[in-house]
Amino acid sequence: MIxxxxxxxxxxxxxxxxxxxxxxxxxxxxxKIIFYLFAILFVVSIVFNLISSKK
Numbered sequence: 164m165i166x167x168x169x170x171x172x173x174x175x176x177x178x179x180x181x182x183x184x185x186x187x188x189x190x191x192x193x194x195k196i197i198f199y200l201f202a203i204l205f206v207v208s209i210v211f212n213l214i215s216s217k218k
Contacts, residue, residue: 165198165201166196167194167197168198168201169194171190171191171193171194171197172190172191172194173189174183174186174187174190175187175190175194177192178190
């Protein structure tokens, strides 16, 4: 999932350099959403691991 964040980030940077503002903004927004989703799932995974290891 983190790979997709970097792919969309690179697309956003290249689009911004070439002057495609709409595409750059959309790609950056998608990268942000995927990153936050990754971070939330990572924290949930850590919490479940801690809970299950205490049993």
